[in-house]
Amino acid sequence: MGFADDHLVPLVDPGLGNSAYLVDLGDGRALAVDAGRDLRALDAAARRRGLTVAFAADTHLHADFLSGAVQLAHDTGATILASAAGNRAFDHHGLADGDEIDLGGPTLRALATPGHTDEHLSFLLLDGARELGVFTGGSLIVGSAARTDLLGAARAEELARAQHRSLRRLATLPDDTAVWPTHGAGSFCSAPPGAERTTTIGAQKRANPLLGAPDEDTFVARLLASTGSYPAYFDRLAEANRRGPAVLTAQPLLPDLSARQVRDLLADGGQVVDVRPAADFAAGHVPGSLSIALRGQFATWLGWLLPDTVPLAFVVNDDQDADEIVWQAYKIGYERLAGRLAGGTAAWLADGNPQTTTAFVTADRTGGRPYLDVRQEAEFAAGHVPGAVHIELGALAAVAADAPRGAVVGCGHGERAMTAASLLERAGHHDLTVLDGGPADYAAAHDTPLTEGAHR
Structure with a gap:
């Protein structure tokens, strides 16, 4: 050796x-x-x-x-x-x-x-x-x-x-x-x-x-x-x-924010990022918040979809690691982290604020709607739902007006699709459904083969 x-x-x-x-x-x-x-x-x-x-x-x-x-x-x-x-x-x-x-x-x-x-x-x-x-x-x-x-x-x-x-x-x-x-x-x-x-x-x-x-x-x-x-x-x-990045002399923290502080942050141009799993976001979330589930790819989508110049507040489940949020943000230069909503959505509702829900369903409950695929080009070309409209997640915010109304939004599993739905909701789309699963699940439920090849 x-x-x-x-x-x-x-x-x-x-x-x-x-x-x-x-x-x-x-x-x-x-x-x-x-x-x-x-x-x-x-x-x-x-x-x-x-x-x-x-x-x-x-x-x-x-x-x-x-x-x-x-x-x-x-x-x-x-x-x-x-x-x-x-x-x-x-x-x-x-x-x-x-x-x-x-x-x-x-x-x-x-x-x-x-x-x-x-x-x-x-x-x-x-x-x-x-x-x-x-x-x-x-x-x-x-x-x-x-x-x-x-x-x-x-x-x-x-x-x-x-x-x-x-x-x-x-x-x-x-x-x-x-x-x-x-x-x-x-x-x-x-x-x-x-x-x-x-x-x-x-x-x-x-x-x-x-x-x-x-x-x-x-x-x-x-x-x-x-x-x-x-x-x-x-x-x-x-x-x-x-x-050269700034030297850190202490562990960066994510302080608690009250519902009122989060509301004020939004009013001043800040952003709310909801890091809970897709199903939790679907069940109820702060209106206008962006869903980016906390996982390995969190930093990628944070850096792709939001600027690094605005303060960010986070909605987090109690069992999620706040330090992981901080380090994933800091490693790509996102340091304007205002904090996390103390008490989560329950505290938001208790303060008299509204919430939004998003349909998150399995493939057998998605029939009759246009299909929006937000995966990367190579993934789409490898196999997609016939007739699907393809807009990569990273490009979606700029062309949200072109997205089909009332669509089923799909990716590989559901996380990126929920992020896409949250972007579309912010742009005024409603009646969206997010697929809990991927194209293969949709094909099996609807007895239709997937189509290969790039979007045309």
Whole structure:
């Protein structure tokens, strides 16, 4: 068993689809790679091993989460390692292609691998002359490469060609070199995501269709064809990471709010986010509130559907973790968290306020209505209800007037559909029904096969 097998701890954020890594350097110190601002799992892993993070390396200016490197520098005195070309506005050790850092045993070598972003670096971990593994960030990922359109459609092809050169460079490493990507299954930076999160150079040379492309033009066409939509907040986080997130000196909290305070917040332009399960939201909710059930993907939809500039109040069940709400919001830069409604909807009603209900039914009770599918394009193309209108959830608020009236709103299980219904209710739609289930349930209940292919 080698150094990497003994000393590397992957830390997966399944909601955002990303992996950070903690590397035990063997002397009580550690290297953290692409750590996010929510450091709870990394801190716990370091404590279990008796480690102090001495180095925090970032492969690129992340668009889908705020980096935890600045916080680690504050908390543990870690040296931040990042591309000099990123022009970060805080203390860090700027690296260029070929630069090496002695980690006190192993060595970290910077490899310029632009494509996903201009300043992207991969980090090759060396034990003497032996390549142990490479942290590839958003360059080579399992079965693909990360998307190249985050700097705008006008540069997507140019960056895809840079991505081609970067992957070809990584492919010259020995076949047994471990590949430790940041982006993976569930990440909107992946194009497309795969099921595995780590791999080897040899495995990718055999199985990655992009590395198997016969020429650069084919590579570019395949990569650009695989990109779908991405959350709106991606457009602002790279700059936030360049400036550096604010250091947190205490655990951020979600204070209690009275019903009157929530009512005043709404009147002043704030937003109410209801994080309860879809069925609870359907049974009764604050009028105008947005349903985003608290689960792994909570941060994604919060950042896609709401601005980060307005105060947010939350409706929470007693058995839900308020800390999870806070950290999912903070890791994507949402800090204007006013608090949570004390006593929930019961307190809202007791204060004399109205509530709204939404029909949430199984497929056998949905007949005779138009069907609105709010899943991603690839999901829709893989199989949808015949005649369904397709509008992705992330685009729905801007085109709510085009949504069919009195529709059955469906997704894969019901959570996104309930979010969509709450958006439509805010836009003046009524008599909506949300499907408790997915297209397969609808097809079975109505004895109709699903249709494949993109929306036309």
